[in-house]
Amino acid sequence: MTVQVKLLPTPVQAAALDETLHACNEAATWVSSLAFKKDIKRNFALREHTYTAVKDRWRFGAQAAQHVIVVDHSRHRLPQGRGR
Secondary structure, eight states, rough: OOOOOOOOOHOOOOOOOHHHHHHHHHHHHHHHHHHHTTTTHHHHHHHHHHHHHHHHHHHHOHHHHHHHHHHHHHHHHOOOTTTO
16 A cells, blocks of 8 residues: 655744755765765674764764665665675
8 A cells, every 4th residue: 555645844844854854865975975985885884984973963863863874875785695
């Protein structure tokens, strides 16, 4: 089953959502560039290098920081058994 949802935020909520999405994108770009520069391919290694910085720099909670890192890692992951 698929459910379609339409958000109807107030102007203040819309601004906060927009700010949050921009912060998530900025954090994901930073994580991705660090992973590329340091050639980090493993999820745990990427978390070791980025978790604290993502939490502190973008003031994310633990779950949001972990999600930014794991989503970035899964986008760049090699297929199983290939360089892992």
